[in-house]
Amino acid sequence: xxxxxxxxxxxxxxxxxxxxxxxxxxxxxxxxxxxxxxxxxxxxxxxxxxxxxxxxxxxxxxxxxxxxxxxxxxxxxxxxxxxxxxxxx
Numbered sequence: 001x002x003x004x005x006x007x008x009x010x011x012x013x014x015x016x017x018x019x020x021x022x023x024x025x026x027x028x029x030x031x032x033x034x035x036x037x038x039x040x041x042x043x044x045x046x047x048x049x050x051x052x053x054x055x056x057x058x059x060x061x062x063x064x065x066x067x068x069x070x071x072x073x074x075x076x077x078x079x080x081x082x083x084x085x086x087x088x089x
Contacts, residue, residue, distance in 0.1 A: 002036040006052060006075045008061065010082040015061065020052040023075050025068055034070055041070040050077060060086040 003019040023034040027043040034041075045068055051060040066079030 002073055004034065004036055004052075004073050004075050006054070006077070008050070008077045008082065008084075009079070011080045015082045015084050016059075016087060018054050020054040020075075022053045023050070023077075024052070025050045025077065027068065032068070034075055036073050038070050038073075040072075041068070043068045045077070045079070056088050059088060062086070 003021055004023060006016070006018060006020045006023060007014070008016040021035070025032050026046050026048045028046055029043070032041075032043060045063060045066045047064050049060050049062055051058065062083040063077070063079035064081040066077060069076045
């Protein structure tokens with residue numbers, strides 16, 4: 001099974017970059033679940049948790065709001081502020 005290439009970016013830094021099998025975020029239209037093979041998507045995210053299942057297991061960060069882009073198994077999440085205290089190395 002293929003993996004998602006995920007980039008989580010705050011306004012001032014790259015927060016996390018790696019592979020994940022699943023990404024969950026909340027958009028203005030409701031919860032999104034992204035898996036490999038997902039159709040292209042551009043969404044506006046609301047404040048809350050963004051979680052993903054990566055090489056280090058299930059991880060979560062909190063964002064203030066932002067944008068999510070999905071295309072060809074590449075997920076980019078951009079937010080002004082990211083609380084990454086839930087990330088493990």
